[in-house]
Amino acid sequence: MAADPPQPIDPESYQERLDRIGSLFASMIETATELSTHRCPYRDRLDRCTAGFGCRNQRWPEGKDGPKVCGGDDRLDYRSAWETA
Amino acid sequence: MPELADISNDTVRRELGEFVTRADERERLTDLFAAAAPALQELAAGVIEGEHELVSELTGAALAAGTPALEVMDDGLIAGMAVVGIKFRDGAIFVPEVLACARAMKAGMAHLEPLLSASGIEPLATVVMGTVKGDLHDIGKNLCIMMLRGAGFAVVDLGVDTSPDAFIEAVEEHRAPLLGMSALLTTTMPNMGKTIEAFIDADLRDEVKIMVGGAPVTQEFADDMGADGYGKDAVACVTLAKRLLGVGASVGG
Numbered sequence: 001m002a003a004d005p006p007q008p009i010d011p012e013s014y015q016e017r018l019d020r021i022g023s024l025f026a027s028m029i030e031t032a033t034e035l036s037t038h039r040c041p042y043r044d045r046l047d048r049c050t051a052g053f054g055c056r057n058q059r060w061p062e063g064k065d066g067p068k069v070c071g072g073d074d075r076l077d078y079r080s081a082w083e084t085a
Numbered sequence: 086m087p088e089l090a091d092i093s094n095d096t097v098r099r100e101l102g103e104f105v106t107r108a109d110e111r112e113r114l115t116d117l118f119a120a121a122a123p124a125l126q127e128l129a130a131g132v133i134e135g136e137h138e139l140v141s142e143l144t145g146a147a148l149a150a151g152t153p154a155l156e157v158m159d160d161g162l163i164a165g166m167a168v169v170g171i172k173f174r175d176g177a178i179f180v181p182e183v184l185a186c187a188r189a190m191k192a193g194m195a196h197l198e199p200l201l202s203a204s205g206i207e208p209l210a211t212v213v214m215g216t217v218k219g220d221l222h223d224i225g226k227n228l229c230i231m232m233l234r235g236a237g238f239a240v241v242d243l244g245v246d247t248s249p250d251a252f253i254e255a256v257e258e259h260r261a262p263l264l265g266m267s268a269l270l271t272t273t274m275p276n277m278g279k280t281i282e283a284f285i286d287a288d289l290r291d292e293v294k295i296m297v298g299g300a301p302v303t304q305e306f307a308d309d310m311g312a313d314g315y316g317k318d319a320v321a322c323v324t325l326a327k328r329l330l331g332v333g334a335s336v337g338g
Contacts, residue, residue, distance in 0.1 A: 008204040009154050009197075017158045021235040022323070024163070024170050028183055029228060029319045031174050041224040044181040052245060053221035079300075082222070 040078040043070040056081040086112075087119035094118070094126035097168075100133055104172045114167065121160035122152065128193065132165025133172075135185030137192040144193035154200050162193045180224060187231040194234070208239035209332045211261040215243030215252060217276040222269035225299055228319040229265060236323045249276075249283035256284075256293050263330055265322065266312075268299040277302075278310035294329040298322060 032041065042051035049058050049070045057072035072078050089111075092098040097118050105111045118126055124147050131140040140162075147157050169186040172178045201207070212233055216226050223245045230240050241259050243251055247266075256264055264284075268274045277297050284290045296314040297307050298321075307315035314329050316322035327333070 006148065006151070006200050006203075007153055009200055009206060011204070011206050013155055014201065014204075014206055015237075017155065017163060018235065018237050020163055021166070022232070024166055025187075025232050025235045026320050028170055028173055029232065032180050032183070032228060033318060035179070039179070041180040043179060045178050048181075050181040051221075052223065 039074050040070060040072055043072070051082075053082065087115050089115055091115070091119035092126065093123050094130050096130035096133065097126050100130070100168055100172075104175065104177050105168065106175070107171075110171060114164070117160065117164055121164065122156075124150070125152070125157065125160040125164075128157070128161030129165035129168070132162055132186055132189050132193070133168050135182060135189050137185070137189040140189040141192040141196065144196045148196055148200070154197050157193070158197070162190050166190055180228075184224075184227050184231065187234075191234055209237045209327070210263055210330050211239045211241060211259050212263045212265055212326060213241045213243065213252065213255045213259060213261045214265040215247035215255075215267070216245040217266050217268045217273050217280060218246060218248050219276055220268050220270055220273035221245045222299075223267075225269065225319070226265075226267040229267070229298065229316070229322040232319040232323045233265075233326060236327075238323075238326060249280040252280050253283060253287050253289060256289065262293060263326055264293050264295045265316075265326070266295065266297050268297075268302060271301045274299070274301055274306065275310075277312065281311050296322070296325050296329060 042049055044050055047070050049055065049068045057070050057078060058068040059071040061069050072081065089098050089102055092101065092115065101111060101114055105114055118129070124143065128140060128143040128147060131143055144157060144161065147161065148154065166186065169183060173183050214226055214230050216223055230242055233240050241255055241261065243255055252264060255261065266277050266280060268277055281295055284293065294313045296316055297312045298316040302315060304315045314325045316325045
């Protein structure tokens with residue numbers, strides 16, 4: 001049996017959802033801002049480096065297979081290691 | 086009262102059990118997911134795992150099966166993102182994972198666009214975003230894009246190392262009333278000014294509002310180079326975008 005045609009979306013109800021998304025994301029930005037003071041934002045949960053540029057903290061994983069990993073110790077300002085040219 | 090065991094999706098059940106430790110949050114999310122259709126639990130799991138292709142496929146399937154769009158958002162996309170937010174706050178995941186999850190959510194939201202349009206709901210505006218020429222740092226820009234999309238803007242992402250010509254072409258092609266430029270380096274900040282000059286030379290400066298941001302950028306610098314606004318972070322970026330375009334707090338036709 002074919003599904004019924006989609007119901008129109010009520011703008012106010014949709015706006016409520018956008019507000020919830022905005023609130024969720026704003027909290028995430030707050031966390032990201034605090035986190036960025038001591039952990040490189042390009043470093044993922046598995047300590048892989050996701051930056052599209054060179055950084056002195058990048059290390060090849062064993063066997064050189066796979067993405068580079070972050071060798072930063074999170075105690076120094078990671079931004080001084082980023083290559084700028 | 087529903088329990089974790091009442092959630093049929095293995096991934097969602099495991100994620101809540103492992104990462105949602107605050108009693109009030111676990112209770113609220115358990116209630117939500119236990120009542121959600123299995124297909125929407127699976128959709129939420131896709132968002133949590135940042136699987137954008139899967140989320141796209143599942144959102145399309147849910148809508149095609151007649152699931153109301155708002156239910157898809159509530160029980161799938163937003164519910165999944167709520168778990169992502171908790172995991173990020175509590176240090177289980179970091180910015181790259183959050184951006185992957187936001188990308189997945191966006192892939193799902195894209196399926197809602199025809200329905201929104203048919204309902205008379207259009208994006209607030211189109212914003213062209215990019216990191217300036219010579220600069221390869223994109224985290225700040227990507228967080229701004231996440232916020233802008235979440236607020237109802239359509240965003241054209243030009244990525245990193247964006248030339249003035251590429252900004253101009255994108256603004257013209259998409260008839261975007263707003264351009265956002267990011268720079269992380271003091272050495273590339275002047276390229277913001279050069280891009281603004283390029284818009285003046287192309288006789289397009291009056292057609293587009295230009296906002297700038299990035300760690301070394303200040304309001305004073307933004308004023309000096311002739312930008313229309315400066316946002317200190319991704320939250321401010323949304324407020325600024327709305328102010329520059331004179332769009333209200335809500336979406337509409």
